[in-house]
Amino acid sequence: MANGMTVAEKIFSSKCGRTIRAGDVVMAGIDAAMIHDITGPLAITQFWEMGGERVFDPQKIILLFDHQIPADSIPAAKNHVMMRAFAEEQGITNYDLREGVCHQVAVEKGRVAPGDIVVGSDSHTCMYGAVGAFATGIGSTDMGFALKYGALYFRVPETIRVDAVGTFGRRVGPKDLVLRMAGDIGADGATYRALEFGGSAFSSMHMAGRMTVSNMAIEMGGKAGIVPPDAVTMEYLKDRGSFDPVDIAPDSDATYLEKRGYDVTTLSPQVAIPHNVDNVAPVEEVAGRKVDQVFIGSCTNGRFEDMKEAAEVLGDDTFSEKLRVIIIPASRDEYLKTLRAGLIERFVEAGALVEAPCCGPCMGGAFGLLAPGEVSLSTSNRNFRGRQGSTEAEVYLCSPATAAASALYGEITDPREV
Ligand SMILES: CC(C)[C@H](C(=O)O)[C@@H](O)C(=O)O
Numbered sequence: 001m002a003n004g005m006t007v008a009e010k011i012f013s014s015k016c017g018r019t020i021r022a023g024d025v026v027m028a029g030i031d032a033a034m035i036h037d038i039t040g041p042l043a044i045t046q047f048w049e050m051g052g053e054r055v056f057d058p059q060k061i062i063l064l065f066d067h068q069i070p071a072d073s074i075p076a077a078k079n080h081v082m083m084r085a086f087a088e089e090q091g092i093t094n095y096d097l098r099e100g101v102c103h104q105v106a107v108e109k110g111r112v113a114p115g116d117i118v119v120g121s122d123s124h125t126c127m128y129g130a131v132g133a134f135a136t137g138i139g140s141t142d143m144g145f146a147l148k149y150g151a152l153y154f155r156v157p158e159t160i161r162v163d164a165v166g167t168f169g170r171r172v173g174p175k176d177l178v179l180r181m182a183g184d185i186g187a188d189g190a191t192y193r194a195l196e197f198g199g200s201a202f203s204s205m206h207m208a209g210r211m212t213v214s215n216m217a218i219e220m221g222g223k224a225g226i227v228p229p230d231a232v233t234m235e236y237l238k239d240r241g242s243f244d245p246v247d248i249a250p251d252s253d254a255t256y257l258e259k260r261g262y263d264v265t266t267l268s269p270q271v272a273i274p275h276n277v278d279n280v281a282p283v284e285e286v287a288g289r290k291v292d293q294v295f296i297g298s299c300t301n302g303r304f305e306d307m308k309e310a311a312e313v314l315g316d317d318t319f320s321e322k323l324r325v326i327i328i329p330a331s332r333d334e335y336l337k338t339l340r341a342g343l344i345e346r347f348v349e350a351g352a353l354v355e356a357p358c359c360g361p362c363m364g365g366a367f368g369l370l371a372p373g374e375v376s377l378s379t380s381n382r383n384f385r386g387r388q389g390s391t392e393a394e395v396y397l398c399s400p401a402t403a404a405a406s407a408l409y410g411e412i413t414d415p416r417e418v
């Protein structure tokens with residue numbers, strides 16, 4: 001039997017100071033805990049109900065506002081007031097009303113380090129696996145406990161290893177790869193497993209792409225989605241904080257529950273078809289379907305690289321008048337990069353509604369809701385019934401390139417043909 005360890009086993013072993021294997025149940029310390037404007041108030045209430053007076057470490061709590069910012073209702077505004085009062089009372093300084101989507105901000109501000117164990121009261125917390133953290137979403141009761149004690153019980157997950165080799169073709173990229181994975185693994189195929197990503201296609205992938213892939217681990221049921229840290233990770237993190245080097249590279253003889261391989265050279269743009277994230281087909285199969293709204297943004301695909309990908313497809317053209325195009329860089333930093341590159345002007349000129357950093361229409365909470373019968377094409381991560389408004393509406397998921405190409409014609413379009 002192999003004796004080597006996976007990244008997840010290495011992270012837990014290093015945190016617990018002894019050998020930890022998949023299947024072990026351990027109480028592990030938390031390096032960071034993230035709450036946002038929707039789940040934060042619930043977690044804070046749980047914290048109080050557990051007799052919480054002071055949080056375990058104000059420096060390790062991250063508090064962000066993104067789902068309903070600016071407030072779209074009086075209850076949302078009250079939540080914001082409660083969250084701010086909590087931050088001030090507890091001396092939490094890692095909080096900001098203006099920065100953007102929680103996951104993007106947590107990573108770009110250097111709040112998460114390789115080898116960390118991080119929890120967030122949001123399912124896409126798994127995105128921090130892109131910098132080599134074991135990061136996972138938890139419920140509000142667990143978060144109340146984590147805020148108070150700074151530790152939680154974990155059952156260390158078994159790992160599914162996914163290797164990708166090859167070079168992406170023109171206008172094909174990480175989102176197409178992760179949609180294909182979701183199609184193959186299934187929406188519950190990795191339930192309570194860690195996904196560990198590797199291979200040459202990952203080594204040469206920018207951090208934005210790694211974040212896209214790790215972000216969607218939960219869409220396969222994954223507890224975590226980890227890209228072992230390498231030179232690309234350290235380069236990304238170098239100006240964002242000081243990080244101790246950690247040796248968490250998986251062993252060559254690590255025990256995996258399953259191994260999967262992809263050659264991205266032959267991958268075509270992929271689309272998730274309503275109403276399941278694993279109902280995935282190559283774009284050719286759905287090309288021509290009429291679209292009423294295109295959304296380019298979210299924690300999945302709201303980074304500058306995504307904006308650039310969309311802008312390259314747009315070129316000097318104009319978006320179709322037959323649909324609404326909503327573009328939202330995921331954070332203030334990503335917005336500024338997009339602005340300074342002249343892309344905001346280009347998008348607005350082309351007819352897009354460019355909004356300030358927030359979750360936007362991703363989960364149909366704040367704005368950009370769909371009417372019955374309407375069709376959305378979105379670079380976000382979920383397309384279940386009712387996700388972006390009416391339960392009678394349809395949501396397709398795709399890459400920024402496919403979204404931009406489709407926005408040009410008002411129908412699902414293969415970006416390689418633009
Ligand atoms: C509101 C929050 C609990 C939710 C999540 O956990 O993912 C949201 O961010 C989403 O994408 O559906």
Ligand code: SF4
Nearest residue numbers: 124298299359362363
């Ligand atoms: S952008 Fe979408 S998926 Fe990401 S945290 Fe916000 S609502 Fe959730």
